[in-house]
Amino acid sequence: RPLQIGLTGGIGSGKSTVAAMLVKLGAVLIDTDAISRGLTLPGGAAIDPLRAAFGNDVIAADGAMDRVRMRERVFADPSAKVRLEGILHPLIGLETQRQSDAAGDAVRVFDVPLLVESSRWRARVDRVLVIDCPEHVQVQRVLARSAWAPGTVEAVIRQQAPRAARRAAADAVIFNDGLTLDELAAEVASVWQRWNPVEQCHGSDRC
Ligand code: ATP
Numbered sequence: 001r002p003l004q005i006g007l008t009g010g011i012g013s014g015k016s017t018v019a020a021m022l023v024k025l026g027a028v029l030i031d032t033d034a035i036s037r038g039l040t041l042p043g044g045a046a047i048d049p050l051r052a053a054f055g056n057d058v059i060a061a062d063g064a065m066d067r068v069r070m071r072e073r074v075f076a077d078p079s080a081k082v083r084l085e086g087i088l089h090p091l092i093g094l095e096t097q098r099q100s101d102a103a104g105d106a107v108r109v110f111d112v113p114l115l116v117e118s119s120r121w122r123a124r125v126d127r128v129l130v131i132d133c134p135e136h137v138q139v140q141r142v143l144a145r146s147a148w149a150p151g152t153v154e155a156v157i158r159q160q161a162p163r164a165a166r167r168a169a170a171d172a173v174i175f176n177d178g179l180t181l182d183e184l185a186a187e188v189a190s191v192w193q194r195w196n197p198v199e200q201c202h203g204s205d206r207c
Pocket of ligand 1: 009011012013015016017018113141142145176180184
């Protein structure tokens, strides 16, 4: 069975950047955030069940889930979070499996922001790759790309696993602070070679 890598890290740590580098090395990326977003776009499979569970006010005029409204509900009410996850997680699981089944012999990389927090995900993947960086760098990166308030980024960080817990669950950690993108790519390539030694032989006369 092809290797299954779980890629995780806190918000703004550099997961998507690393995921793109792994794809260049030959992996097929399965992005659970993108899957989740797709399910909650207009016509997405989660829209009808969300409307039934939470009412029309969590669905925007265009038919997508209203993210701001939903975030408010979930922040205010832990049971709403459980219900939301009860709708989204099985649908994400189905689509994840469909994409994985379509990936042939390629190494699969599952980008899962909350992988360390999920015993199911940890059991499912063969290796866990954690992208780590200091919290102030996470905050800087997220603010640079979006109009969030600093407090919102910090609140998200507090809801995610602490860095130490994430590192403890890792088979490899890439510390993504102060690295140029080329240096980061070199670190990614080194983990890839370690985990896919056979790949080194393809097209090379060393083997
Ligand atoms: P999220 O959890 O919010 O999806 P993420 O962990 O996927 O975030 P990225 O989107 O990969 O993080 O990175 C956040 C931002 O930081 C991006 O704009 C990315 O280009 C930039 N970035 C990440 N690592 C580096 C680096 N080593 N050098 C320069 N820019 C970087």
